[in-house]
Amino acid sequence: MMVTADVRRRLGALMAGVLAVGSLVSCGGGDDGGAAGSDGMSGTLTVFAAASLKDSFQEMAAGFEDRHPGVSVRMSFAGSSDLATQIISGAPADVFAAADEQTMSRVEDEGLAIGTPEVFATNVLTIAVPAGNPANVDSFADLSSRDVATVVCAPQVPCGSAAQELETLTGTQISPVSEESSVTDVLGKVRTGQADAGLVYVTDIAAADGAVDEVPVREAAQLPNRYPIAPLKGGDEELAAVFIDYVIGEEGQRVLSDRGFGEPAG
Amino acid sequence: MSRRSGTAIPRWTFVLAVLGALFILLPLAAMVARVRWSEFGALITSDSSVDALQLSLQTSVTSTVLCVLFGVPMALVLARSRFPGQKVLRALVLLPLVLPPVVGGIALLYTFGRQGLLNSGLEVLGVEIAFSTTAVVLAQTFVALPFLVLSLEGALRSAGGRYEAVASTLGAGPTTVLRRVTLPLVMPGLLSGMVLSFARALGEFGATLTFAGSLQGVTRTLPLEIYLQRETDPDAAVALSLVLVAVAVFVVTLAHRVRDREDRP
Numbered sequence: 001m002m003v004t005a006d007v008r009r010r011l012g013a014l015m016a017g018v019l020a021v022g023s024l025v026s027c028g029g030g031d032d033g034g035a036a037g038s039d040g041m042s043g044t045l046t047v048f049a050a051a052s053l054k055d056s057f058q059e060m061a062a063g064f065e066d067r068h069p070g071v072s073v074r075m076s077f078a079g080s081s082d083l084a085t086q087i088i089s090g091a092p093a094d095v096f097a098a099a100d101e102q103t104m105s106r107v108e109d110e111g112l113a114i115g116t117p118e119v120f121a122t123n124v125l126t127i128a129v130p131a132g133n134p135a136n137v138d139s140f141a142d143l144s145s146r147d148v149a150t151v152v153c154a155p156q157v158p159c160g161s162a163a164q165e166l167e168t169l170t171g172t173q174i175s176p177v178s179e180e181s182s183v184t185d186v187l188g189k190v191r192t193g194q195a196d197a198g199l200v201y202v203t204d205i206a207a208a209d210g211a212v213d214e215v216p217v218r219e220a221a222q223l224p225n226r227y228p229i230a231p232l233k234g235g236d237e238e239l240a241a242v243f244i245d246y247v248i249g250e251e252g253q254r255v256l257s258d259r260g261f262g263e264p265a266g
Numbered sequence: 267m268s269r270r271s272g273t274a275i276p277r278w279t280f281v282l283a284v285l286g287a288l289f290i291l292l293p294l295a296a297m298v299a300r301v302r303w304s305e306f307g308a309l310i311t312s313d314s315s316v317d318a319l320q321l322s323l324q325t326s327v328t329s330t331v332l333c334v335l336f337g338v339p340m341a342l343v344l345a346r347s348r349f350p351g352q353k354v355l356r357a358l359v360l361l362p363l364v365l366p367p368v369v370g371g372i373a374l375l376y377t378f379g380r381q382g383l384l385n386s387g388l389e390v391l392g393v394e395i396a397f398s399t400t401a402v403v404l405a406q407t408f409v410a411l412p413f414l415v416l417s418l419e420g421a422l423r424s425a426g427g428r429y430e431a432v433a434s435t436l437g438a439g440p441t442t443v444l445r446r447v448t449l450p451l452v453m454p455g456l457l458s459g460m461v462l463s464f465a466r467a468l469g470e471f472g473a474t475l476t477f478a479g480s481l482q483g484v485t486r487t488l489p490l491e492i493y494l495q496r497e498t499d500p501d502a503a504v505a506l507s508l509v510l511v512a513v514a515v516f517v518v519t520l521a522h523r524v525r526d527r528e529d530r531p
Contacts, residue, residue, distance in 0.1 A: 079497070154480065154494050156497040157494075177397035178481050179479075179482075181490075189479065192376075193379070193380050194375065194479075
């Protein structure tokens, strides 16, 4: 059994390595050979981040590399849950940024996070409708109508559990036509006009660039999704700490708020 | 040709063949090693699991019937007639074999979707495909049809047209020839094509997720259920994967039996 467990870990690490290399290629980032920058910092920092952070973290990686010329940042974006599973099976990452605290706690429970994860952003749910709002959705209560084809995330994924909480809070019972595995799938169904409405995050609306319209849900502000970030065991702790400071700092916060994220305190 | 006794193939091919076989078998073994047998029964008999398995079997059977309905005539036309552009057409209709399923899903979305090409026609007929079980069947048929066409076309070509020619000189009409001569002759090929189509439909994931959505009992087939369970309950995902592997092994064995019969007429 020891052997199989060991093999399993190695396979996991190998797979994660392949993924990380894949994302490195797709980001177009290159290793500059690790030459130390003017501030003496050098090396490669691997960041695993929730899919919803893709645009803002890519912008931050570029800003961080400008500030620390010796450092190259590579990113792997996927559903938080997937990333947590990869980290637990031995994926070599220095920093993990999750879309909710529950997912981060899975990594903490395995003793793989260093210190207490810090919340660096919040996000709230909102209603996305196809451009022009063909089903005339005005409010969250409208989603309970059988005439409105509504798509949500499945309760198993963070955006789905947030949707359930919002239903409880508002006393609205949605009967969705589909429960998707990720918020991007929900957005896709709305974008193509398959669905009349979908529950997504406000940052998804901003990223859709006008392809969908928004019908805000006032109550959603009471249930913000909190995004924690933490350095990981076995990684480059020093570099990880500097990157996390950057995310929490002025420049990182500006990037996040430009993309529609809320402040950590919210 | 080899001086070594026993076999005519070089010994090093065995090494690579064994590595190749391990590459396929090891992941399966790793998955089986992960199954929690104490909870296996409970995991695969939960409401959502049973709904998913039932939906998968029901839609895969329906898709296979549709594959036979359209695939047999397609194979006949491709194997037994000649017309300009036949080669190009053949390559095009077999495209779903090599297309990533998610691409198939996108194509179906823009054909049968609510804002798709055929939308106004479907609306007149009162047919609502979006997020329905029909959408699942369409996605499965789209990816599975080429398997049936390919198997049957091969069988038709290797069977040749001699018996059919004899039957028609004896006065049998084309439909009688098809029913009494051609189809019985290629039955093993047809059966093996059906089994392959069924297996492909059963495993369909990408096109369904893109085109049909995911709702328990309506569109969430077994592969979609596994994908979702994996988020929170890896044990359930592994248990359900094993069920899918078992069904697949059964189907492949069936296909091999049929193929063996075909080899020994």
